[in-house]
Every structure is written in C-alpha cells, then in structure tokens.
Amino acid sequence: MQKVFDVAVIGGGIVGLASAYKIQKNKPNFKILILEKEDLLAPHQTGNNSGVIHSGIYYPPGSMKAKNCVDGRHELVAFAKEHKIAHDICGKLIVATEPSELPFMKKIYGNGQANGVEDMQWLNSEEIKEIEPFCEGIEGLRVGCTGIIDYRATTEKLAELILQIQPDSELHLGEEALKFDHDGDFKLIHTNKGSHKAKKAIFCAGLQADRLAKKDGVKLKERVVGFRGDYFELTDRGHHKVKHLIYPVPNPDFPFLGVHFTRMTDGEIECGPSAVFTFKREGYKKTDFDLRDTIDALSYSGTWKLFFGNMKFGIEEQIRAFSKKRFLKTLQRLIPSLEMDDIRPGRSGVRAMLLNQSGDTRDDFRIEYTDESIHVLNAPSPAATAALSIGNHVYNMAQEHFNWD
Ligand SMILES: Cc1cc2nc3c(=O)[nH]c(=O)nc-3n(C[C@H](O)[C@H](O)[C@H](O)COP(=O)(O)OP(=O)(O)OC[C@H]3O[C@@H](n4cnc5c(N)ncnc54)[C@H](O)[C@@H]3O)c2cc1C
Structure with a gap:
C-alpha cells in the first residue's frame, strides 16, 4: 500500500525547511515528505544570498516583513547558537553620502524604533570612520543586532532535525513536483x-511559486x-578596506537595499548584489536565457509596466x-579609495519577486491557503532571516484551516 504523508512540503529552501521543521516540532507524529527538485538543499535563493541576518529596520511597521524579520532574527540567532551554525552578530552601518538621503535614513531609523530593533546609534562622519x-x-546609522550566517548550513540542520524527530518523514532530493490531483480525500503529487x-x-x-500555485488550482x-x-568580491589587496557590513541608504523607489559590502562567514568580503531583470528565473550567468521564462515574462502586462516605469534604473543596471x-564607481560612493585591482567578479543570485499587473513588485510577504494547501507566494528578502517565524505562521495557518488539533 502506498505510504500516506500527513504533509508534503514542496521546496527545499530555508522557508520550506523552516515550515516543515515547525510542523514537525509541533506534530512529532506527522510523516512529512519534503521534495526538492535539485540535488542539494538551498540550491537557489537561500544558498546564493548575501548571508545577512537582517535587523528588521527597513520594513514598514505592522507589515509581515517587520514582524517576522524581528521575531525570526531572535529565533535564528538562538538556533544558530544551539546548533553551532557559523554566524556572527557583527553589526552593520547604513551610510548617507549626500544630504538628500538623510530624510529616508531618519525614516528607516523610525521604522527600526517602531519595529523593536535594538542597539541602533546615529553616527557622525568621524564615528563612521572609527x-x-x-x-x-x-x-550613518549603526545597527548592532545585524549579523551574518551560513544559510545553507541552517537549512541542512533543519532537515537533519526533522528526520531526527520523526524517522518516517522523508527528504527527497532531485525530485520535482510536476502536477497535482486527488485520490479520494488525499492529494496526489x-x-x-x-x-x-x-x-x-x-x-x-x-x-x-506562481507556477506551482496555478497548477494547484490557485487563481493568481x-x-x-x-x-x-x-556580486564582486574584494581581492587580498582590497580586503582590509572593509571590516564588517556597509550599506548605502536604499532608494525608496526600489525594493532592493542597494549594492553593499558584506563580510561572509568564511571571511570573504562581497560587494553587491546588483538588480538586473533576468530572462531565466534560475539562471546565474549574465547571458542566461530561457524561452519559457522569457515568454512568461514578456506576455505579462506587469512586466512591461515595470520596464516603462523604471527605464533609467533598468538600463543603468544592465550596463553595470x-x-x-x-x-x-557605485562602490566608491561608500569607499572612495577602492581601485580596480581591489575587486574581482564573484557569484550571482536571483531574487524572486511577485509582480502585480500594474508593474509593482509585491513588497510584503504573501502566504495563502486553500482547503488542502498553503502557498508561500512571496518570500523575498528578509525571508531567510524571517524563515523560522514564517514557519510559525505557516504552522498556525495550517492548524487553523486544516483543523489540526
Ligand atoms: C541575491 C540575494 C541576496 C539576498 N540576501 C538576503 C540576506 O542577506 N538576508 C535575508 O534574510 N534574505 C536575503 N535574500 C532573500 C532570501 O534568500 C530569500 O527570501 C529566501 O532564501 C527564500 O527562501 P525560499 O525557501 O522561499 O526560496 P528558495 O531558497 O529559492 O527555495 C525554493 C526551492 O523550491 C525548489 N522548487 C521549486 N519548484 C519545485 C518543484 N516543482 N519541485 C520541487 N522543488 C521545487 C527550488 O529548487 C528551491 O530550492 C536574498 C536573496 C537573493 C537572491
């Protein structure tokens, strides 16, 4: 007889594993199946991100991002300590280089206060240099509770703990969920x-996320x-010019934090990421192209509205x-003494953003349910930081709507 799982989780990134972990912790008898289409965990956004534990300072008070980032950060740091995952709460600087940036930096500071972000200090130029x-x-603004972590190791640890709690749960790598239907009360994957x-x-x-939601009958x-x-990374020659994390004041018109300097847990210092519209969702090279992804993107009115509304920014990013x-030149705004030989090309990551028909990227997290499924539809940054809190949210949603006792 075919094994019946209580829950199938599709996606082996940090959000999938954190959701599965929270369900497994609360329902230790549940048999959970986790499907990841690639041959390792965290192969896409989670394993190619900046590795930053965000404080929660950027997000509008009351948003899902604000709540889950702050709560998730506290849980993540405790989890990393307990399970000896490489991390460091090294703090970060947000640095204004022009007076026009100060009002938005003040707004961010206010968000931080409203969101319960601890250990923030406003700095003058000498204090920045110290x-x-x-x-x-x-x-500048120093945010002491920001840190860095190895997100792939975190994801792997979550998988390990799930299988420790319930050995009948299963993790299948290299297995892609293709379509869904029913067998009586059960879901067939x-x-x-x-x-x-x-x-x-x-x-x-x-x-x-959008493709699987549609296949599962969600009208999206x-x-x-x-x-x-x-990303670029600092060469040995430039390495001493950055100690921890340095961010610009973000452009309030865009959902990205701007090109920044990040010390990674392995000691490398990365500079980036840029934000280039890509014609291959899971493509990491500059010239990557996928016909289906391109047709999907270009046949959608939201994409064209996004292009026309952000033409100057888009062209600049493509040139860069x-x-x-x-x-x-962008990096020199923060560290003017950086030279060509101080940086070398590094890796790339691709961010998933849910784009609406008016060409706006949905900024907040979005998680919806049907009678038999929960769909995490939008989990952009800081979803890695927030993952354990998103996992609580998913578990609570499941408990309420799936009538779990
Ligand atoms: C460049 C970059 C920098 C970032 N920096 C940060 C940061 O510093 N801090 C932070 O908190 N956040 C950061 N983020 C955001 C963060 O990485 C993501 O929000 C988070 O990783 C999302 O996790 P996820 O599990 O939803 O997605 P993913 O990690 O993309 O996982 C989704 C998984 O689903 C799998 N999958 C898809 N379809 C199927 C299928 N049909 N069957 C089986 N498996 C399937 C995919 O292979 C993938 O492994 C960054 C993101 C990027 C791209």
Whole structure:
C-alpha cells in the first residue's frame, strides 16, 4: 500500500525547511515528505544570498516583513547558537553620502524604533570612520543586532532535525513536483520519479511559486519575475578596506537595499548584489536565457509596466552588469579609495519577486491557503532571516484551516 504523508512540503529552501521543521516540532507524529527538485538543499535563493541576518529596520511597521524579520532574527540567532551554525552578530552601518538621503535614513531609523530593533546609534562622519576607517559618509546609522550566517548550513540542520524527530518523514532530493490531483480525500503529487499521497501540501517554491500555485488550482493574477544580483568580491589587496557590513541608504523607489559590502562567514568580503531583470528565473550567468521564462515574462502586462516605469534604473543596471568600471564607481560612493585591482567578479543570485499587473513588485510577504494547501507566494528578502517565524505562521495557518488539533 502506498505510504500516506500527513504533509508534503514542496521546496527545499530555508522557508520550506523552516515550515516543515515547525510542523514537525509541533506534530512529532506527522510523516512529512519534503521534495526538492535539485540535488542539494538551498540550491537557489537561500544558498546564493548575501548571508545577512537582517535587523528588521527597513520594513514598514505592522507589515509581515517587520514582524517576522524581528521575531525570526531572535529565533535564528538562538538556533544558530544551539546548533553551532557559523554566524556572527557583527553589526552593520547604513551610510548617507549626500544630504538628500538623510530624510529616508531618519525614516528607516523610525521604522527600526517602531519595529523593536535594538542597539541602533546615529553616527557622525568621524564615528563612521572609527568603525570603518575607509568609509566616507556624512552621517550613518549603526545597527548592532545585524549579523551574518551560513544559510545553507541552517537549512541542512533543519532537515537533519526533522528526520531526527520523526524517522518516517522523508527528504527527497532531485525530485520535482510536476502536477497535482486527488485520490479520494488525499492529494496526489506527481513528480519526475513517481507519485506521492499526502493529506495536505505546503508550497515554498521560491522562483517557481506562481507556477506551482496555478497548477494547484490557485487563481493568481500576479507573476513571479527574477532579478539577478551579481556580486564582486574584494581581492587580498582590497580586503582590509572593509571590516564588517556597509550599506548605502536604499532608494525608496526600489525594493532592493542597494549594492553593499558584506563580510561572509568564511571571511570573504562581497560587494553587491546588483538588480538586473533576468530572462531565466534560475539562471546565474549574465547571458542566461530561457524561452519559457522569457515568454512568461514578456506576455505579462506587469512586466512591461515595470520596464516603462523604471527605464533609467533598468538600463543603468544592465550596463553595470557588463562594466566593472561602473560597478566600482557605485562602490566608491561608500569607499572612495577602492581601485580596480581591489575587486574581482564573484557569484550571482536571483531574487524572486511577485509582480502585480500594474508593474509593482509585491513588497510584503504573501502566504495563502486553500482547503488542502498553503502557498508561500512571496518570500523575498528578509525571508531567510524571517524563515523560522514564517514557519510559525505557516504552522498556525495550517492548524487553523486544516483543523489540526
Ligand atoms: C541575491 C540575494 C541576496 C539576498 N540576501 C538576503 C540576506 O542577506 N538576508 C535575508 O534574510 N534574505 C536575503 N535574500 C532573500 C532570501 O534568500 C530569500 O527570501 C529566501 O532564501 C527564500 O527562501 P525560499 O525557501 O522561499 O526560496 P528558495 O531558497 O529559492 O527555495 C525554493 C526551492 O523550491 C525548489 N522548487 C521549486 N519548484 C519545485 C518543484 N516543482 N519541485 C520541487 N522543488 C521545487 C527550488 O529548487 C528551491 O530550492 C536574498 C536573496 C537573493 C537572491
């Protein structure tokens, strides 16, 4: 007889594993099936992100991002300490280089206060230099509770703990969920390797979230688009110019934090990511192209509205993608002494953003339910920081709507 799982979780990124972990912790007898289409955990957004534990300072008070980022950060740091995952609460600087940026930096500071972000300090230019001697700014904001972590190791640890709590739960790597139907009260999940029976399903498919939601019968007007972020890294020659994390004041018109400097847990210092619209959702090279992704993107009115509404920004990002000199110029706004030989090209990551028909990216997290499924439809940054709190949200939603006692 075919095994019946209580829940199938589709997607082996940090949101999928954190959701599965929270369900498993609360329901230790549940048999959970986790499907990840690639051959390792965290192969896409989670494993290619900046590795920052965000404080929660940027997000509008009352938003899902604000609440889940602050709560998730506290849980994540405790989890990392308990399970010895490489992390460091090294703090970060947000640095204004022009007077026009100060009102937004004040707004961010206010958000931080309203969101319960601890350990923030407003700095003058000398105080900035005491922390980051090569950084030039007119005023800065130090956020002491920001940190760095290894998100892939966190995801792997969550998987390990799930299987420890319930050895009958299963993690299937290299298995892609393709379509869904029913067998009586059960959900049938057809994959490239066979089919599985589950009572309920939780979808955490990141860059593929909209496609799986539609296949599962969700009427979704929005579409996921991918923004590739390219990184450079500091060479040995430039390495001493950055100690921790240095961010610009973000442009309030865009849902990205701006190109920043990040010390990673392995000691490398990365600069990035840029934000280039990509024609391959899971493509990491500058020239990557996928016909289906391109048709999907270009046949959607929201994409064109996004292009026309942000033409100047889009063109600048495309040029910067192919010009080290332009990238360096952006970095020099924060560290003017950086030179061409101080940086070398690094890796890339692709962010999934849910784009509405008016061309606006849905900024807040979005998680919806049907009678038998929960869909995490939008989980952009800071969803890695927030993952354990998103996991609580998913569990609470399941408990309420699936009538779990
Ligand atoms: C460049 C970049 C920098 C970022 N920096 C930060 C940061 O510093 N801090 C932070 O908190 N957040 C950051 N983020 C955001 C964060 O990484 C994401 O919000 C988070 O990783 C989302 O996790 P996820 O599990 O939803 O998605 P993913 O990690 O993308 O996981 C989704 C998984 O679903 C799998 N999947 C898809 N379809 C199927 C299918 N049909 N069957 C089986 N499996 C499937 C995919 O293979 C994938 O592994 C960044 C993101 C990027 C891209």
